[in-house]
Amino acid sequence: MTPEIAISLGRILAVIAGVLSAVPYLVFAERKICAYIQDRIGPNRVGPWGLFQPLADGLKLLTKEEILPNGIDRFAYLLAPALVMIHPLATFAIIPFGSSITLFGQTIRLQIADLPIGILFFLGVASLSVYGLALGGWGSNNKYSLMGGLRACAQLVSYELSMGLCLVGIILLSGTLSTSQIVAAQEETLLGFLPAWNVFLQPAGFAIFLICAFAENNRLPFDLPEAEPELVGGYHTEYTGLRFGTFFLAEYASMITMSALLVTLYLGGHHLPGVTTRDFGPVMTGLISTAVFGAKVATVLFTFIWTRWTLPRFKYQNLMSFSWKCLLPAALVNLLMTATVITLSG
Amino acid sequence: MPSITEPAAALVKGFGITLKHLFSRKFTSQYPEKPHPIAPKFRGEHKLNKDGEGRVKCVACFLCETNCPAYAIRIKSAPAPDGWQDRERYPAEFEVDLLKCIFCGYCEEACPVDAIALTNKIPEVETSREAFILNKEKLLANADLPAATSAEKYLDDILKKWKG
Numbered sequence: 197m198t199p200e201i202a203i204s205l206g207r208i209l210a211v212i213a214g215v216l217s218a219v220p221y222l223v224f225a226e227r228k229i230c231a232y233i234q235d236r237i238g239p240n241r242v243g244p245w246g247l248f249q250p251l252a253d254g255l256k257l258l259t260k261e262e263i264l265p266n267g268i269d270r271f272a273y274l275l276a277p278a279l280v281m282i283h284p285l286a287t288f289a290i291i292p293f294g295s296s297i298t299l300f301g302q303t304i305r306l307q308i309a310d311l312p313i314g315i316l317f318f319l320g321v322a323s324l325s326v327y328g329l330a331l332g333g334w335g336s337n338n339k340y341s342l343m344g345g346l347r348a349c350a351q352l353v354s355y356e357l358s359m360g361l362c363l364v365g366i367i368l369l370s371g372t373l374s375t376s377q378i379v380a381a382q383e384e385t386l387l388g389f390l391p392a393w394n395v396f397l398q399p400a401g402f403a404i405f406l407i408c409a410f411a412e413n414n415r416l417p418f419d420l421p422e423a424e425p426e427l428v429g430g431y432h433t434e435y436t437g438l439r440f441g442t443f444f445l446a447e448y449a450s451m452i453t454m455s456a457l458l459v460t461l462y463l464g465g466h467h468l469p470g471v472t473t474r475d476f477g478p479v480m481t482g483l484i485s486t487a488v489f490g491a492k493v494a495t496v497l498f499t500f501i502w503t504r505w506t507l508p509r510f511k512y513q514n515l516m517s518f519s520w521k522c523l524l525p526a527a528l529v530n531l532l533m534t535a536t537v538i539t540l541s542g
Numbered sequence: 543m544p545s546i547t548e549p550a551a552a553l554v555k556g557f558g559i560t561l562k563h564l565f566s567r568k569f570t571s572q573y574p575e576k577p578h579p580i581a582p583k584f585r586g587e588h589k590l591n592k593d594g595e596g597r598v599k600c601v602a603c604f605l606c607e608t609n610c611p612a613y614a615i616r617i618k619s620a621p622a623p624d625g626w627q628d629r630e631r632y633p634a635e636f637e638v639d640l641l642k643c644i645f646c647g648y649c650e651e652a653c654p655v656d657a658i659a660l661t662n663k664i665p666e667v668e669t670s671r672e673a674f675i676l677n678k679e680k681l682l683a684n685a686d687l688p689a690a691t692s693a694e695k696y697l698d699d700i701l702k703k704w705k706g
Contacts, residue, residue: 234563236570502560503557507553
């Protein structure tokens with residue numbers, strides 16, 4: 197086995213293990229923050245401060261009976277939980293989660309694949325996430341599941357457009373499709389004190405991207421595909437046990453991935469303003485930059501959770517008109533202004 | 543073109559409220575570890591009082607059983623044992639069915655010798671109907687628990703407060 201393959205495998209393992217083991221604690225954080233916002237304490241019985249609660253939840257899902265309902269489309273029903281996992285895990289391949297680290301004389305870039313067309317890769321994979329939800333809804337032989345799946349399709353297609361237009365603004369600014377170079381372009385400073393993060397260059401684009409990220413992840417206020425009061429559980433109503441667990445896992449994993457992407461594109465990635473991480477030696481540099489990245493992702497994740505427990509759900513017609521009549525024109529204007537400024541300034 | 547400032551202000555306000563509650567005082571009480579304080583007038587399990595010699599005070603007059611609106615009390619009367627000079631009869635059995643009882647306290651008000659009273663003790667959870675019946679031993683075991691403030695005293699206290 198050549199060192200390159202070993203390094204690649206190591207990075208893939210680290211990322212998958214990192215994301216999948218972060219999910220239970222994200223769920224735990226969600227429950228705790230939700231409880232605190234509602235003046236409650238939240239889970240605190242399993243382990244110190246309830247820290248082992250996610251383990252208990254996972255064990256519960258593992259031991260539940262796996263039910264195959266009557267009249268399902270077996271192929272679609274069994275394929276859907278696997279499909280929903282593709283988007284969150286594959287997208288993480290293009291995200292630089294640290295600068296680089298030197299171990300055993302080898303300099304390792306902390307990114308699985310530095311694709312020159314990273315953003316295109318993300319858009320392609322993100323479109324795949326629709327299939328899991330739609331097939332899950334279709335295969336379940338349940339009208340509410342089907343409606344959930346249809347809503348997921350319509351919502352994801354609508355919001356992907358505005359998200360794509362925001363991405364074009366970023367691509368124009370940094371002149372590249374590669375995520376690592378987009379991060380590198382954000383390392384300078386603006387006006388002497390402000391870090392040149394894209395959130396300061398493209399505030400409107402950031403806001404639109406954030407809203408689209410909520411919608412892409414089916415998070416409140418855009419959780420119509422699984423709106424409990426209307427659709428029981430939406431596309432995963434008929435799923436039990438570990439198959440339901442996979443949907444659940446994918447939902448939170450894609451939250452992490454989307455936050456990581458948001459940090460990469462708009463919040464300067466692993467870059468800490470005012471500190472050149474190259475001063476700390478070969479190993480610490482990588483670790484510190486990864487920690488900075490993780491802290492930024494955690495902040496965005498907190499925003500996701502905070503939003504969920506603040507805003508109520510949209511009505512379906514409002515969801516659609518908000519996307520097509522409000523976000524899409526705003527994204528277009530944002531793109532037009534960015535292009536104009538770039539052209540004028542040469 | 544709808545105004546954008548108004549919804550934006552509403553959003554900021556909403557997020558502010560949830561952020562404020564994130565850090566505000568929590569109302570959860572950790573029940574089994576820290577029990578709720580019980581009001582002195584809370585009426586829970588019954589008790590049978592004892593007289594100065596440690597005997598049951600009850601004289602088996604059946605006033606509480608007659609007065610009970612829920613038919614929760616069952617008394618079996620018997621002639622008083624030898625040496626009990628102060629009464630002719632005593633309760634051989636005394637049962638209160640907690641599943642029937644409505645904790646109104648009428649038995650306490652009816653009792654002419656202050657033998658039965660309600661305590662602050664919350665009835666325990668059991669798994670059979672029989673276990674919810676308080677027999678004479680259990681009632682006597684409660685004898686030293688403080689009694690719930692009687693309705694009479696409660697009203698008196700309120701009147702005193704009003705009159706200053």
